[in-house]
Amino acid sequence: xxxxxxxxxxxxxxxxxxxxxxxxxxRQVILxxxxxxxxxxxxxxxxxxxxALSQIVVGSVALPAMVLLTLRELRRRASEREDAE
Amino acid sequence: MRRRARTALFLVAAVVLAAVLVDGLAGLPAFGHxxxxxxxxxxxxxxxxxxxxxxxxxxxxxxxxxxxxxxxFILFASSVGLVVLLREQRADxxxxxxxxxxxxxxxxxxPLLALVGRWSVAPIIVLGVYVVTHGQLTPGGGFQGGVxxxxxxxxxLITTGGRTPRTIRRHGALEALEGIGAGGYVVIGxxxxxxxxxxxxxxxxxxxxxxxxxxGTVISLSTVVGxxxxxxxxxxxxxxxxxxxxxxxxx
Numbered sequence: 373x374x375x376x377x378x379x380x381x382x383x384x385x386x387x388x389x390x391x392x393x394x395x396x397x398x399r400q401v402i403l404x405x406x407x408x409x410x411x412x413x414x415x416x417x418x419x420x421x422x423x424a425l426s427q428i429v430v431g432s433v434a435l436p437a438m439v440l441l442t443l444r445e446l447r448r449r450a451s452e453r454e455d456a457e
Numbered sequence: 458m459r460r461r462a463r464t465a466l467f468l469v470a471a472v473v474l475a476a477v478l479v480d481g482l483a484g485l486p487a488f489g490h491x492x493x494x495x496x497x498x499x500x501x502x503x504x505x506x507x508x509x510x511x512x513x514x515x516x517x518x519x520x521x522x523x524x525x526x527x528x529x530f531i532l533f534a535s536s537v538g539l540v541v542l543l544r545e546q547r548a549d550x551x552x553x554x555x556x557x558x559x560x561x562x563x564x565x566x567x568p569l570l571a572l573v574g575r576w577s578v579a580p581i582i583v584l585g586v587y588v589v590t591h592g593q594l595t596p597g598g599g600f601q602g603g604v605x606x607x608x609x610x611x612x613x614l615i616t617t618g619g620r621t622p623r624t625i626r627r628h629g630a631l632e633a634l635e636g637i638g639a640g641g642y643v644v645i646g647x648x649x650x651x652x653x654x655x656x657x658x659x660x661x662x663x664x665x666x667x668x669x670x671x672x673g674t675v676i677s678l679s680t681v682v683g684x685x686x687x688x689x690x691x692x693x694x695x696x697x698x699x700x701x702x703x704x705x706x707x708x
Contacts, residue, residue: 373488373489422513422514422596424596425597425601428601429600429604429605429608430604433604433605433608433611434604434607434608434690437615437694438697441694441697441698442697444701445700448701
């Protein structure tokens with residue numbers, strides 16, 4: 373294992389732990405995107421560029437976008453419920 | 458369930474999981490020593506057999522093209538299901554007359570951000586088309602490039618805080634893209650039967666390995682998957698955005 377591989381493995385472990393320990397959903401989404409990016413670098417360093425590319429588009433684009441949209445929808449419903457009361 | 462019972466259940470499950478994991482990891486080959494026969498074989502025969510220089514794409518769209526069709530239709534079905542659900546909720550709501558106005562498209566976001574968003578749409582689309590069409594040569598292909606294409610719309614929606622441009626919505630461009638992509642895969646597959654071979658066999662001319670138009674059905678299938686993925690992801694995001702703009706849905 374090269375030094376680069378060891379470093380990126382540690383970064384992935386750290387950012388994954390950070391995602392799990394974050395409580396605020398909005399911050400968690402941003403961290404998930406960073407974690408996804410770290411995973412993409414990991415796949416690239418381990419000579420899987422195809423998987424890395426999939427990871428970038430799914431982990432850093434599609435997934436955070438969908439979670440953010442869902443969060444917005446939930447907030448809107450919550451504020452509407454407050455208005456109704 | 459009481460707290461103590463929950464903790465006890467967790468401890469039992471954790472011990473079992475740890476035992477299975479340790480047992481499984483102990484049986485793995487050493488780091489950097491890959492034993493897969495298929496992988497080594499494909500590494501050697503793909504360029505000669507399929508004239509595709511990216512083995513992964515050749516595997517996805519040729520050697521196991523049927524699995525990819527299944528994956529494509531998972532995305533197709535889930536996006537159609539989501540769109541039907543969201544539109545039904547909106548239709549219920551829009552029967553109330555006081556919602557006729559709706560929210561305006563541009564709700565006062567930073568104009569500079571909106572400008573950057575609009576200007577980045579074309580470069581993102583060029584990148585997406587590149588990734589889709591060069592899948593047989595370099596890492597990439599329909600799935601990755603399709604999401605890149607869809608991210609052009611995501612960027613536009615996030616930076617302008619608005620809705621999908623009216624021209625795209627009115628003409629059903631995203632629905633068409635998704636449908637043509639999903640149907641195209643099956644059409645290319647069936648065309649293999651008419652060419653006297655099997656479903657999804659590579660019946661097109663293979664061309665020169667390394668050229669843009671090479672690898673026969675690999676590039677064709679990758680391109681239609683690109684259309685399908687771009688349409689599906691963009692449609693999901695556009696529906697969510699539309700949903701957020703319609704007042705009072707789901708309350």
